Amino acid sequence: MSDIALRGVYFDGRTAAGRGVEVRVAGRDLTVVTEDGTLDTVTLDRERVSERLAQAPRIVALDHGASLEVPDPDGRFDRALEAAGVYPSLVERVQRFWPAALASLAGIVVLAIATYVQGVPAAANWLAYRLPDEVMRQLDRRIFARSRLPAARREALTRRFTAAAAVAAPDVPFRIEYRTMRDEPGVNAMALPGGTIVLLDGLVELAEDDDALMGVLAHELGHVAHKHSLRGLLQALGMGALAAVLWGDFSNVIANVPLALGVLRYSRAFERDADDFAVALLKANGISTHPFADFFTTLEEELHKERGGSTPPAFLSTHPSSAERQQRLRDAEN
């Protein structure tokens, strides 16, 4: 254990004046010495001494608000500290050691992948079953109008689907709401959080076969059963939070790229799940899946007619492609 003496600057904490001093380390004791004699002596510990950085002086907290700045370009002070038993913390050692820092980088990548694959869906799933909804009220206020379909038609559809759902999925609570858009019939159907299925007039009018509408409703009930609307939202939020952590405060622009990709991937899986649910429901009721599959073609044609106008129906939502989904539905029949 060697005694060393270094130059440092002493600040007494009462004024901003600095004093050039000699800093002596002997054993665990650090002594501040001037020409006039000893200024201060303290026992060293990790709390007192700032972490070692390449260019910055070590800052030593003395008693009564006084402090010391000790430049340590050749590491002599650092060695004296280690000799005095003042070792760097684990985090500090990892930070100094390139291989360990790079291992942290690998750890981040692994954690990010694990979060994406497992954590985000699991957390979203957990929350999705616990959040209430007020979305319908908002939609009614903002974009929907009352349905213009005859009441008898609506009741017949609801009755038939309720009976069919009772066979295949008796535990999924739902409610069918008939609406139209304010300025167009709206060729669309959607599942809202809380089990509300909205069927727009345009879609009902377009369908030539009620079996196709049973398919549409069954698909939407699939979204309800899997809580897709909330899971989608929460997964988007979760991805956003993850991206924000990874990219720090750099830029929301970059943070949103993985976000958009993640949402895309999830939505594809959602549509497939809902289709599978619809197939199971139709089959359990002895309804052919062909009218539902054919309805995709009708919808696509309708979409092309009004190209440039409205967005594609939510339950078509372009991913996966209609052709691929039609094929799956037809395959399921056989």
Added chain:
Amino acid sequence: MNDAAPAARIDANEGDAGVSRLSFTGRGDEYFRIWVVNLFLTVLTLGIYSAWAKVRKTRYFWQNSRLDGAVFDFHGNPVAILKGRMLALVLVVAYTWSFEFSLVAGLVTIAVLLAAGPWLFMKSQKFKFGNTSFRGLRFGFVASYSDSVRIVLPILVVWFSTTVAAAFIGEEVGGMLGLLVLISIGTILLIPWMHHRLKWFQHDRATYGDRRFSFEPVTPAFYRTYAKGVGLVIAGALAGMIVVAVIVTPLVAIAKSGAEEPPEWLWISIGVTYMLVVYVFVWPYLAARLQQVVWASTTLDEVRFRTEIAAWPLAKLVLSNVALVLLTLGLYWPYAAVALARYRVECMRVESGVPLSAIAAGVEAAPATALGDAAADSFGLDIGL
């Protein structure tokens, strides 16, 4: 008074003895390791460690900032930062979700934010300044809750006015939409005023030891700068339109020839590119000019400040940072942070007329008040201003 540290001589003032430059000694490769370990531990602890990461990061940047041979330091308590972050999270979630539940819940949340906002701002400034030190003395922020209400509340009212109006008006009444647009435009027109007011509050209430900074209000300069910034955005938008017409439209045609519609990624990449262009050119302009204005208006007794930060060098730096961050999938980020900090810190000039050490001898610690010391340590909240 003699600063005997060798470092003091290395960056002794060149030329004019009355003007001191700051220097920055941080290094990208060193900060990379700190950053990556911080990030790893933050992810591993589901964000809890972010408070400790914040302290390590802040200490790194302050301890590598040097003025007249002495460095700055940060003393923030991570637990206080953690508490602040948890509260901020609660408020953000409440604000985001409250209007989804009901109008009343939304308005209650806004009322809470209006009452708490000035307090939070005051606390965050006290924490930030009160935990920063130089030459053994702390900086500080002297403002009471009522001061903060007087300064910050009008800003919050303007800021929330659009949200509140939108909630009331909804879209039931078509004619009211005009009012909503009017309120939004009014809010936008007041952004320079709001920004200036906050800077003024920050710089006029900051202290160092027993001395208080002062700030000469310069609202018109803020408006002039913002106006030029908006001009740049408009010029950029026009240039963007030309680019779309000349380059993008043919690209779309090419993409269209194969599929039936232009692929989504094309629009996404155009949007991202445009936002990056704005970030790379407009933000540096605003940041550089406003920094010049703010520091030129700030004094600490006889000491004046100046920054030689300039729009074009800053834009070039931001451009290369963004490009390298993108190319390295983010790994360049810590190097970028260091490069930006070096530029900003080394642009600072402190004009004192006499050597700073001569002034330092006269600056004493602020008289200790139990309340003030506790405030600096109780509660840490980052408000990025």
